[in-house]
Amino acid sequence: MTRPPALSRKQRWSIARASRRKIALWVGAVSAGKTMVSLLALFIAIRHTKGRGLIVIVGKTLQTIERNVIGEMQKPELFGRLAKQVKHTTGSNTAIILGRVVHLVGANDARSEEKIRGSTIELAYVDEATLVPEAFWAMLLTRLRVAGARLLATTNPGSSQHWLRVKYILDADAQNMIVFHFTMHDNPLYFEGGDPGPSYIADMEASFRKSKLFFDRFIRGLWTNAEGAIYDGWDPAEHVIPWEQLPPMYRLLGVGMDFGTQHATSVILLGLGYDRKLYAIDELRIESDAQTHRQAPSVQAKAIADWLKINHLPEGFLR
Template identity: 50%
Template sequence: MLNLDALPLSRKQLRSVGQATARINLWHGSVRSGKTIASLLAFVIAVATAGPSGLIIVCGRSLQTIERNVLEPLQDRALFGPLARHIVHTRGATTATILGRTVHLIGAADARAEGRLRGLTAQLAYVDEATLVPEGFWTQLLARLSVPGARLYATTNPDSPRHWLKTQYLDRVGELNLRAWHFRLSDNPSLSAEYVADLAAEYVGLWRRRMIDGAWCVAEGAIYDMWDQARHVVTDLPDMRRYHVGIDYGTTNPFAAVLLGEGVDGRLYVAAEWRHDSRATHRSMTDAQYSAAVREWLAEWSHPSAGPDDQGVTPEWTFIDPSAKSFLTQLWQDGYPGIARASNEVASGIRSVSSLLAAGRLLVHESCEGLLDELPGYSWDPKATARGEDAPLKVDDHSCDALRYVIHSTAHEWRHLLTAPPKEAAAA
């Protein structure tokens, strides 16, 4: 059914498949390094030879990530050939069939997911992106693997060196019934040089060390350590193709809105900013007042090269702090067009901003004083780092949050700019 010689596998991948006989088998390393296909192959072989007792489980951050990262690759004939037709799943269902065996799919987004494991007995488990599941869930899953010869298979990208998976498992590989394989980008024989170069351009700083180099490294110091005022601040703006807005809502904290434009030169520009700090002005504003102020700001702002009849700008989309439900409702009532809840994946959003800054594809107009004040001091929280987490200090970050919202929510629009050939530089 499965011809290993026909699969596009490296010797390292094949070796890991053959050696995955420990109670815990863990593939870790850079993105697209080949660890997932090797781990899936080892898991499917285990399913094919498993006895009748005990459940078979696949776990991940959510059912959607399990479908995308586990089931869809298994159903890809280019990867698994004839085996793919023996992987049966209806999208949204909490079970799948692999080689005729029922497999239970369990999402583990938070600590409450641990309760889904209580009382069951398992013989095989596969965990997608293990660093993203709660520690309590992982511990409970291991306790449920109580059938003689039970095994756990897991993949992950590196995280903080203080993450529980690193300190309590990988660092204790000699003490535990555990085998681990570290993969780098060069370990995947199927990647083209062009793709590797494009991927490397998308990751900088902390994420480059983790996702490209495959290192378990700590987040420390400035988040945007590539920020250079001489390089990233401009006094003039090119013509723009389109605009978007990002808004971080605040009542007692500052309210920040940034206007992002895509220049004809293939760069993104923070063209303007509007802020209100109730503590500094000693004046609070209602949702209705904020809505009116933002609409007035956009109606009055104009590109420096615009004529007297071209005043005002209409953004294609405005991305709002997703926790600001009352403000979103107010904007809808006021007929504000193109409203969307912003993507609030903090680490991924920071990575998106970092990649653009590092590539010189994101510039800030000198008028955006709030953002320019915040960017140099935007730093990792050392207390969170000590816990093995990556989180920014929640101090003077309101314009940074607004920027993160609009950048990450429009990533599909600008991702190509990271590898596009440079055009004529913007005036500075």
């Protein structure tokens, strides 16, 4: 049998520390080894459950759970003899892991939270947490209602304004949460003679170097703005100025609009400054309704019309 890869000191440390908080999140770059180490932590957590509630594995769909979680846990080259303790029939919404029944729950829209209403959950694992609807995550936390209940999760970073970062990661202590940040340089596979080895990191870095946004997200494992970004090279430190410091505008050019009924509507007002630079002066965002997933076009149109009538410049006029 292939010997499982040795863990780095940081990986071992994350497993030990994860058990000290109710919520543990492994986040970072692609190929950083965070999934493997989080699944090892899941094996350990399952072994220590007391049978006081359900064990659930959550992903965007059942298929992604089977591919990203169950399939990985069944690899002896990663988990040795533990891999044989993972039993699952493709298409089934349950698995048997270490002799315990584990429920597999797809969470691909806001209504998915209905799947766990009324449940008592002792242990939950969430694959790619940024892809799970916020309402589902919130409901999942309310279901962890037995002594010692825990939530383990992994994700690649998303927008810096993503609800997971703003409401949970930035407030981790208050949420009884610990967050582990990993990059590819934390994966011992690339530094101990493994395949593909260090050349893989160099190739990946070269592939994304032309895009600062995706280099920061996929290589450095940082939360950066893709959703809502004006362009690919968006850097808030370089491209954002306080609204009060907007220079005089030569003219307001118009608005760009992404009108949505199944997603949020975004309207951006564009101006041309006397310095011959373009400025995104103001933005209106109309969120979709949490229950119906839409707002009537007539309601949105009125909101946009009312918004256009208000002052959008710090001095209230063009100079």
